[in-house]
Amino acid sequence: MERDTEQRRAIRRIFGEIDRPLTPTEVLEAARTYVASMGLATVYRNLKLLKDEGWLSSVELPGEPDRYERSGKG
Numbered sequence: 001m002e003r004d005t006e007q008r009r010a011i012r013r014i015f016g017e018i019d020r021p022l023t024p025t026e027v028l029e030a031a032r033t034y035v036a037s038m039g040l041a042t043v044y045r046n047l048k049l050l051k052d053e054g055w056l057s058s059v060e061l062p063g064e065p066d067r068y069e070r071s072g073k074g
Contacts, residue, residue, distance in 0.1 A: 024065070031043065056069065
């Protein structure tokens with residue numbers, strides 16, 4: 001299991017606050033409210049880790065970048 005970083009906590013918090021699938025760019029914009037120095041590479045790395053842990057699921061929309069949401073949603 002990966003360590004719980006400030007960036008990962010901010011990303012988890014965003015998914016608790018916004019109840020819809022988000023693109024990595026939307027996650028970055030929202031997470032910068034909590035960690036101003038966060039970069040897009042950090043967002044992608046954490047989205048992958050959270051997806052691998054089963055905490056996030058990807059939502060695929062034809063012709064659009066993947067979006068992510070909390071796992072277990074209907």
